[in-house]
Amino acid sequence: MSELADSKTRxxxxxxxxxxxxxxxxxxxxxxxxxxxxxxxTQMAAVxxxxxxxxxxxxxxxxxxxxxxxxxxxRADAGPExxxxxxxxxxxxxxxxxx
Amino acid sequence: MSELADSKTRxxxxxxxxxxxxxxxxxxxxxxxxxxxxxxxTQMAAVxxxxxxxxxxxxxxxxxxxxxxxxxxxRADAGPExxxxxxxxxxxxxxxxxx
Numbered sequence: 001m002s003e004l005a006d007s008k009t010r011x012x013x014x015x016x017x018x019x020x021x022x023x024x025x026x027x028x029x030x031x032x033x034x035x036x037x038x039x040x041x042t043q044m045a046a047v048x049x050x051x052x053x054x055x056x057x058x059x060x061x062x063x064x065x066x067x068x069x070x071x072x073x074x075r076a077d078a079g080p081e082x083x084x085x086x087x088x089x090x091x092x093x094x095x096x097x098x099x
Numbered sequence: 100m101s102e103l104a105d106s107k108t109r110x111x112x113x114x115x116x117x118x119x120x121x122x123x124x125x126x127x128x129x130x131x132x133x134x135x136x137x138x139x140x141t142q143m144a145a146v147x148x149x150x151x152x153x154x155x156x157x158x159x160x161x162x163x164x165x166x167x168x169x170x171x172x173x174r175a176d177a178g179p180e181x182x183x184x185x186x187x188x189x190x191x192x193x194x195x196x197x198x
Contacts (some may be wrong), residue, residue, distance in 0.1 A: 003133040010130055024120045028113055034102045037161045038192065044154050045196035048147065055143050062136045069161065081192050097144035 002066060009061040016054040023047045025069050047087060052098070101165060108160040115153040122146045151197070158193050162186060 004010050028045045070083040103109050126142045169182040 004130070005136050014128055017123050017130075021120055021123045021127075024116050024123065028116050028120075031112055031116075031125070033169055036102050037157060039187055040157065041154070041193050044150065044157075048150055049102075049146055049195060051150070053142065055140070055147075058136060058139065058143075061197070090137070094140050097140050098123050098147060 002062070002069075004058070004061060005065055006061060007066070009057070013054060013058055016050060016057070019051050020047050023050065056097060059091060062094070063091055066090070101161070101168075103157070103160060104164055105160060108156070112153060112180055114150060115156070119149050119153070121147050122149065154197060158190060159192070162190055165189070 004013070023043060027040060029045070030040050030043065044082060066087045067084065070087060071080055103112070122142060123146060126139060126146070129142065131137050165186045166183065169186060170179055
């Protein structure tokens with residue numbers, strides 16, 4: 001499967017992951033300081049949500065990229081339908097990972 | 100809501116979070132190196148799973164701690180049933196955060 005070509009999306013994903021990394025460090029601090037389970041849980045749920053939306057962001061970007069790329073190069077022997085099907089199979093695999 | 104009293108569990112949670120933090124750094128490296136979306140997705144799904152099991156670990160530890168603590172101090176005017184109900188309300192709130 002392809003890598004992400006769009007540098008703006010890559011920067012966006014990197015920033016989101018860096019933020020999530022900082023949140024994880026914050027949670028470790030909360031545990032060390034003996035903060036309440038509920039407060040820690042709130043922060044953990046926030047990181048989880050942030051990672052999920054990063055995942056969706058990456059999947060959508062991948063779809064856009066692959067559809068525009070493959071539809072542009074679709075030939076008669078493997079027309080747009082086959083190209084779309086192939087991209088959607090990859091997307092299904094991506095989404096299946098966080099099922 | 101209480102903090103986690105058991106230092107062994109706290110250490111376990113801290114180690115899990117530290118590992119997840121390292122995984123997130125690894126994913127950033129993968130993006131910078133232009134690795135494939137599917138490989139990045141696999142790693143992201145792994146972090147998500149690791150965070151979820153950390154969350155479950157914390158919730159179970161909280162339940163054990165609160166049940167043993169509150170049942171030991173249950174008095175006649177607020178017997179074990181009321182104590183258990185109160186703990187389960189907290190657990191429901193914890194689990195609701197990642198619904």
